[in-house]
Amino acid sequence: DTEVTQTPKHLVMGMTNKKSLKCEQHMGHRAMYWYKQKAKKPPELMFVYSYEKLSINESVPSRFSPECPNSSLLNLHLHALQPEDSALYLCASSQVAGPTYEQYFGPGTRLTVT
Amino acid sequence: AQRVTQPEKLLSVFKGAPVELKCNYSYSGSPELFWYVQYSRQRLQLLLRHISRESIKGFTADLNKGETSFHLKKPFAQEEDSAMYYCALSGRDNQGGKLIFGQGTELSVKP
Numbered sequence: 588d589t590e591v592t593q594t595p596k597h598l599v600m601g602m603t604n605k606k607s608l609k610c611e612q613h614m615g616h617r618a619m620y621w622y623k624q625k626a627k628k629p630p631e632l633m634f635v636y637s638y639e640k641l642s643i644n645e646s647v648p649s650r651f652s653p654e655c656p657n658s659s660l661l662n663l664h665l666h667a668l669q670p671e672d673s674a675l676y677l678c679a680s681s682q683v684a685g686p687t688y689e690q691y692f693g694p695g696t697r698l699t700v701t
Numbered sequence: 702a703q704r705v706t707q708p709e710k711l712l713s714v715f716k717g718a719p720v721e722l723k724c725n726y727s728y729s730g731s732p733e734l735f736w737y738v739q740y741s742r743q744r745l746q747l748l749l750r751h752i753s754r755e756s757i758k759g760f761t762a763d764l765n766k767g768e769t770s771f772h773l774k775k776p777f778a779q780e781e782d783s784a785m786y787y788c789a790l791s792g793r794d795n796q797g798g799k800l801i802f803g804q805g806t807e808l809s810v811k812p
Contacts, residue, residue: 591744618798629787629802630745637797677745684797686733687752692745 589614591693593678599699602668608696610661610678616691618684619661621653622677624695630677636661637684668700703728705790707803714778715811722773722806724762724788731793734764734771735800739785748773748786758782778810 591612600606610619618637622630635643636655650672652664661678675695681688704727714720726732736748749757751764751771762773771788788803 620798627785627805627807629805630800631802632799635798642797643799681798686791686793686798687750688798689735689747689750690798690800691747694744 589691591678591680591691593676593693593696595696596694597697597699599701600665600668601701602670604668605664605666607665608663608676608678608698610663610693611659612680612691613659614680614682614691615658616680616682617658618681618688619655620679620681620690621651621661621663622679622692624675624677626675634663635684642684665698668698670700673698673700703790703792703801705788705801705803707786707788707806709806710804711807711809713809713811716780717777720775720778720782720808720810722786722788722808724771724773724803726769726771726788726790728769728790728792732764733791733793734762735789735791736760736762736771736773737787737789737802739787741784745787778808780810780812783808783810 594609621633624630633647634653639655654662677695678693679690681690706725734751738748739745787805789800
């Protein structure tokens with residue numbers, strides 16, 4: 588299995604809701620990433636997990652809370668989001684978190700905050 | 702500061718014409734450069750990276766450290782090449798795995 592899967596594909600949530608995004612890979616990768624992508628813009632890194640530990644947090648607001656329960660799973664918990672948080676959220680994985688390793692991206696979850 | 706610049710937001714060529722997507726970078730250390738492609742309604746995927754020096758789908762890119770460039774080239778564009786192309790940089794002394802993307806160039810190949 589050489590794919591990164593993400594659920595749900597689409598999510599609409601109100602500003603007071605709590606929801607979670609899920610990402611899964613079965614390639615044995617030990618690094619996983621969350622990116623945020625606005626339309627016609629490049630992905631912006633949010634978090635990096637390396638060997639199930641958070642290694643990079645790009646000063647993301649606390650209303651986004653990542654979690655890596657095991658080496659195959661990555662969650663992004665959402666709470667009290669703002670309309671400007673509406674975007675495509677991408678998950679990626681790589682063999683390890685290093686500069687030469689290809690990142691494999693999931694199809695993304697399109698989030699709309701109303 | 703680490704930065705990747707793609708000067709063209711949109712590049713439109715006719716089928717069979719040569720295409721060059723420009724990428725310039727700013728990085729004080731030793732960079733790893735990549736081209737990622739995002740076809741319509743598909744996931745972002747790696748096209749090629751300088752370290753492997755491969756030719757993928759007819760595309761090549763050469764790292765020019767003197768000009769700090771990593772331009773993507775193809776001698777004869779095909780309609781299926783129409784997509785968004787992102788140049789990305791990861792530094793050897795970066796925190797692990799962090800990719801810095803350029804703003805992207807949308808390539809449109811007309812029949």
